[in-house]
Amino acid sequence: MSANKDLLTVGLAQITPVWLNREATLEKIITYINQAADQGCDLVGFGEALAPGYPFWLDRTDGARFNNDIQKEIHARYLDEGVCIERGDLASVCETAKARGIAVYVGIMERPLDRAGHSLYCTLVYIDKQGRIGSVHRKLMPTYEERLAWAPGDGHGLRTHTLGEFTVGGLNCWENWMPLARASLYAQGEDLHFSCWPGGDHNTHDLPGFIAKESRSYTMFVCGLMRVEDITDDIPHADLIRAGENTGFLANGGSCLMGPDGKWVIEPIIGEERLAVATIDHKLVRRERQNFDPAGHYSRPDVTQLFVNRERQSTVKFTG
Template identity: 35%
Template sequence: MTTTLRSLAVAVVQAAPVPLDFQGGIDKALRLAREAVESGAKVVAFGETFLGGYPLWLDDAPGAGLWDHPGTKALHRIMLEQAVVPGDERLLPLQELAYASGAIISIGAHERVRRSLVNNQLTFRPGLPVMDHRKLVPTHTERLIWARGDGSTLGVHQAEWGRLGTLICWEHWMPLARAAMHNLGEDVHVAAWPTVRESHQIASRHYAMEGRCFVLAAGLVQTKDDLFDGLERVGGDDAARELLEAIPGEVLNRGGSLIAAPDTRVIAQAGEGEETLFAELDLGEVAEGLANLDTDGHYSRPDVFELSVDTRSKDGVAWL
């Protein structure tokens, strides 16, 4: 695949994470990203929290949300011990791959900020520092593990071919978050999900139409056995193992990744297993779509509606 300013080669890596074992996940991500880059991709997208794995026990394990549950506490401790941190040297190989190849790599991770975990979609960029997007609102039971992000990580990367941004999971049902991102003029958007089920596919395709951009909807494949394997990799814990054993079913994240065009059509669609989707995007479709719909321009009413976005970092304590 080749890339011009109108033509952009992209890839969505739909794969199983290495739950809990962050170094194992980084090693796997590096191998898969390198394979995609060697196939010509200039944008490579992974799903939500690929590094660390999606915390499936919060939704699927009975009792996980009970106060002082020993298994939940044990898993939280492991995540805090394993999570990436700002400036984490373990991530340097992914950054170096972006530098050497000129490709952009978007990947989800559990990140430790002070003593809390946040859900961060990291964007590795050639010649620039990593760009963060921390999930603004953890969804439902996710609030048991992640703190909220703030407006300081709402942004886009300006590449030579256009602009790329990202939102995570149910942020795609936050109308004001979508409006803010549309104002930034994305040409390509990474929609990170744990599984791209039907409702997530609809949200991703709707975002493509509303934002007049291409959407790379990236999901994970994850099984109960993956959770047990990851737990053993980090030393195991009886309380954590007991909680995971209570999860019903075997296949827990089912892929479903897709690549959508600005007119909502599906360019590429994955099944439920591990695979990498490739597509060659005609970026001219973005401008053509804007002829009849620009939700941030001629199809907006700034005299009626106004949105303010606070981009200050909110650390909670100001040391003066």
């Protein structure tokens, strides 16, 4: 942490997964955590469902075809590579965060035992500088074809975390458009908003500025990257998934960082695998909150209030 308590250094790790390979992707994530720590970062973030990767095959292989052997075979591989937190799959990531004194936001495709271990969730995990998991946020509503691979989550992970002078909170991809999900974080004091995406500059064209100005917060958008050559031959039906892609990219990035005044700190990064680093200043948040604070002096809880259920949902409750 900088000697100036208002300053925080953040890293945006726009990287490709080792697609559908959990262990190799987590090793790559650890490499970038170490790189971010070497550059003095207090926080480093990664893209949506990066470990073991986003389900790009769904819109390329007729993913909605019912009772289809191709879909079953790819899904089984995806399930095998899911991240099970209870099993300790993130232990090495947590150990690295603790050893290097750096906080981490990482997107995973989670296979949780508390939902019987055979459904998958798009999950954003926050790990603090002591290597402790602070929140596990399962995406509230998968988008379009994602619903063929991911189950809907719950409000348990709608939480913020203190990091220096900042309060950080995060959402997955398209749920950043959900006004009440954003409001639940604003109400908890969020002034550094983390947003993770599978990649695509079309996703980060307008939303960073909108959220920054609505919340008067820094907005940190971290995207994945996916190239045709990242679909390796060991992937079931790899040729079918690769077919017809002329741009070379299934996801071209778009990671960026905007200040609470709506000005770019890091402009969108397109088509490049890299770690981008910037230092942000909490004083700018306090300046911008002078004329608008959405959960403070510009709220009217006597007129409108938000109810948030943060109970972890389960299909069974045992007593006795």
